[in-house]
Amino acid sequence: MNPHLLTILIFLPLAAATSMLLVPSAKKAAYKYMALTTGLLQLVLSGAMYHLFHPKGAGITDERLYQFVDHVPWIRLDMGSLGRLEIDYFIGVDGLSMPFLFLTSLVMLIAIGASWHVQKRVKGYFILLMVLDMAVMGVFSALDFFLFYIFYELMLLPLYFLIGIWGGARREYAAIKFFLYTLFGSVFMLLIIVGLYFSVINPETGAHTFNMLHMMDAANYVPDSLFSAIAQRELFGMPARLLGFIVLFIAFAIKVPIVPLHTWLPDAHVEAPTPVSIILAGILLKIGGYGILRVCLSIFPDAALQSAWWLGLIGVVSITYGALVALAQRDLKRMIAYSSVSHMGFVLLGIASLTAAGTAGAVFQMISHGFLSAALFFLVGMLYDRVHDRDIYHFRGLASLMPRFTVFVAIAFFASLGLPGFSAFIGEAFVIIGAFNAESIHGLLPRWMAISGSVGILLSAAYFLWTLQRMFFGQPRLKGGVEWAAALSDASPRETLIMVPMLALAFLLGIYPALALDNINASVLALVELVTGN
Amino acid sequence: METIVFYGFATTAVGSALLLVSMRNIARALFLFFIVLFSVAGLYLFALADFVAITQILIYVGGVLVLLLFAFMLSNKELLQQLHSGTSHFFALPVWQALLIAASFLAILVYTAIQGGTDEPAWITASKMAGTAIHPTDNTVEQIGLQIMTQYLLPFEVVSVLLMMALIGAAHLTRKEETP
């Protein structure tokens, strides 16, 4: 087994992007095929890694329990009285990140497939896509906080341009909104990172370190430092560790997104081109959830325990609020965007439950939502490509015109609303079961939260079915009349080729969740143990 | 007696000069100038500079003034018209400014003159003490002739060349252009 497999996986897209730079701009087709090749290679690579991954050995705080680890000193700088700067190129995979790596490579491939007909500045587009790919992979595998932050910020840049250049009518507004929102979170994150850096010492070298795994161990904190659990320092009148947790949580929660901070999402999703919407919904939102698990919970377990109730509340509010707003939407893409808010609320609820079932359910829900939201946005994109309209009331009876498309939509809708047999069901059901168990296990979440969360399942059925009824059933009646009817051809072979694997995967995970859960489980158990102590 | 005559000359000179500058008619102004020059020549006598006074009358009255009159009269008719009516804005813009500046100068000069009267420059006092001042009985013409031929020979020659240049220049300037 090549020890640098993970590095290859991360930087493969960068290599592709570099070679794309060398290809003259006139050869538009070359870029697509290069990107496709990269995507396929990545998929194969991450698939192989997924296969090689050993589920039992995964843990959270111990480097030995990570797999595919690449740990090289990167920046060593003597800073005089401030000690030595120790930044490592430190990447590795555990049960939390492995599924996301696979998800990323798959969704990226889908996105590349969805970009097949991009006409505008093809070269720049695919290069940005590749850079984004690299950054996302890096975020999911970085174990050095500094490295993590670099990848995290690097991710923003291509997205900003992808939305801002290739987006819809209000693309600039959306791009800037998205950028500022995320930057708002990450800037404060940087402060906490620096604070952590000065609080934590590498037990082997005695230098301050950015190593996340060291940050997770309370013994590595300088006794009187800002974030030391023993020192109980206060900052702005609140415990410093709690503050650190909250700031990091907000940074990631913006990505998730949680309800008061969600308004970038509908705009960004609606204005972004279809492939970027797919990436946004399929991967980007997951970075928020992953960050909360990997960073907030692991580094500040005590603060996480204190705030679990609030996290759960935010989750519940997101679930119901997102679902209700989705119910009122006229724009199909916007409706799906709000449904993402609702579905990601389940993730938060599951994380807040701090039970193995709830947290594993949350991770599973993220993966499932990755496939399904990608599929949903792709489907909306198909419709939009044909008639450049997305208003729900402008369509009626599409089932008669586009039967295969309708089948896809119906499957995706039902899978999203939690029909058993599809992955979302397992995720949502176990989030609710976990949230329910929380009271009897450690009493962090009251049971009414689980019950309110389940109302979200009901509402999601309401808006999805209502949309299905309004747009797809009934006698065909289109705003654009005959012209539209002619334009609305059924799903093409390319589109079918993209849709089928995604829906098949959602189905496969739904009937055999062990495929993902086996890998997730050990890490989730370790995480829950780290936080709750049992 | 001597003082009264001096004051008479002085008053004549200054009064004519004031009249001159306020005169509309140029011809009359020129004649007033004539009077001024004579009076000033008279003043020179009181300063024991008889040769200078003679020269003043000879050159100024005989040369300059005649030149002015000739120039005035030789100018063509329009110029005369112009000269007569050239006083149309006599009290135009800068009169009060000119008056102000002139008066200021007068005040300063008089002030310094009086100041100089009270505490004289050292060399004058020294000259008075040594008795080297010119006496009314001295033959100034002879002395001047000697001085010019000895001490001031170079300036004398330079002045003569300068005069010649001035004359040639004046002649060149006033000659008629053959082709306009």
Added chain:
Amino acid sequence: MITLTHFLVVGACLFSTGLYAVLSRRNALLVLVGIELMINAAIVNLVAFGRYDKSLYGGQVFALFAIVLAAAAVAVALAIILNVYKFYKSVNPEDISNLKD
């Protein structure tokens, strides 16, 4: 005995009068006359001071030079005035403002 101060005051008066003429009169000839007045004032001073210089007679000699040069200057000036008149059809210095910015 006429004191030096008397001469100086008379010179000052003449100078001021000439200065006024130079500054205010609108006729080039009279301006020229004003200049002459100022020169005369200067000569008065030269002569008055020259009384105390018996050895060199500097005051009187230079008074003579000044008189001569003034005459030459008048000649040249008149020539210039005539030419200026030919050119501008005016002897009013107000009208001759080619130096204006």
Added chain:
Amino acid sequence: MPAYTLTYPLLAALSAVLLPFAAFLLTAVLGKKAKHGTISIVAISLSLLAAGYAFTQVWGNTPIHIQWHWFTIGRHAFHVGLLLDNMAVLMLVLVCLIALPVHCYSIAYMRGDPGIHRYWAYLSLFCFAMLGLVVADNLLLMYICWELVGFASYLLIGFWYTRDAAVQANKKAFIVNRIGDIGFLLGIAILHSSFGTLDIQALFGPQGLLTAPMGADTPAIAAEGTITSGWLTVAGLAFFLGTMAKSAQFPLHVWLPDAMEGPTSVSSLIHAATMVAAGVFLLARVFPIFDDTTLLVITTTGTVTAFAAAYFALAQYDIKKILAFSTISQLGFMMVGIGIGMYHVALFHLVTHAFFKCLLFLSAGAIIHGMQHAKEKHQLDIDPQDIRHMGGLRRHMPLTFTTMLIASLALAGFPFTAGYLSKDALLVHAFEWAALHGEAAIAIPLVLVIVSILTSFYIFRLLAKVFFARPSVLANNDIHIHEASRWMLAPMAFLAFCSLFPIFTFHPLNDGQVWLLHGLVAEAPTLPPLRPLHILVPALATAATLVMATLAWRWYVNGHYPIRTKGVLYRLSERQGYLNELYDAIIVRPLLKLSLLLLWIDHHVVDGAINGMATAGRSLAGIAAWIDYHLVDGLIRLVGNLAWGAGHVLRRSQTGRVQQYVALVFFIVLVILLYHIFAQA
């Protein structure tokens, strides 16, 4: 401990479940090539054979249980498995036994429909889900199948998706069922958090966690593996909520009448015989969980449902709606059976009801089919399902009439029919139960008696109007309604046979000898019998049925109709208690309003705040820019401007006038002199 070896009965049951699924996949893949439906029919036939084999092996023997590891979440392993006990195999056979005739019937009934390949696929999917539901060995698996039957039902109700009513109805059905699903899910969550397992046998089996100590006696603070009595009640109610939606109990029954928009064959299978009965099956499965409170709730709800639905059925004109309300009413009966603890009787009623209600629907389908053909042939402007347009059909469709009569008698609980056995048994047990539960409890059996009288009335009203009354639209002798085809009649005949007593007992008047009850009774509690009632109640019920039949004849056939159609009670019945309007007003519209409000808030308040912050930031930047431009840069430009201005002013001095220059020169000399003078002074 569950077995891990696949024995033949298990294999049979497994194949019975999976065959329809295979048929579904095959049909879905083949698409339009699978119009004939052979695949589905073959699959269900084989399922029936397999189920029959399993039944013979398991019935009366010890339950067989097999499970395979499915996945692990946290420390809890979840399994997928089969549990074959008496209840399961009975339902297995029943579902197959009902499904097969319906499949056959569908061949004729759905002939010529352009989307028939979808129909077969959906039907097979439904059979798979339903069969999976009955053999599932744990609650999670059961829940999955539970939702899948709901999904299949959604698809089938909306089968004619271009009809607005159909798609409204299927949406409504799914959403209302979702309410129940949430209850089910919460029940699962409660049990899982208390016991850490969802295995049915481990929880509810003879030595199950819940069977031995009843909830009321457990200590207040629950340890692992036990449950507080409060949560036990909640769990019971949660499961019952699931049942209420699926089995259309008041007030969640509203979806079922609307679900009649689906093809009639579907209504007969799903919305009459099997799926709606799944709720009863679930309650029977989790029976040990119910404490007295929950049972009382179940009983009361069942009674109310039975009465309300019977009442609503009285004034309906749509033939299928009458039958739908009849179904709801009968499901109420079954609920009462569960509620009084006699779940084996409830299951028995479920079985008999499945046969005769399915038959009723199939017969109605035959009538509708005939009417539809007549309508198309003669260009009539009628609703083929409206009984006011029918009448005198006895002569046109004698065989259909016969089968329908048998089914109606069974519904009314007439002797010699299966309905008599089960329904009167339920009534008798209700009285026995009431005797144990104080004076007020007697209201329940009394209401049930009234309901059964009403039932007799509405079903005879239906018969009278459809088959005997003077033809209204069909008065024209040219119009001929054809008898149903052979493919339709054969299943109907089969079901008619099943609606009679012989297959249940050889003693047509005594329910005590029904073999089916004997098979189930071992696991069920019993009530102290009140012997006289076993004679009295059936006799009275039969008498009432006869009276009602006469009454209906007099009113509808002879035309002595005494009731004003404008009366409040009548309209209340016709409009189904205005429940739909009520829900629309108090739930649906406020919810939509709320969502619009939230959208407004989202757009104007939440996003508005963000945009406001952006605007504030931009204004701040604007102010800074203004300051920068006007003050900071202004200072610089002021210097420049000053220089320029000074130059501009000084430029004025360049008049070109020599005299002014001279004046200036002298002025400056003057100043210098003054300076000197003052400096000296």
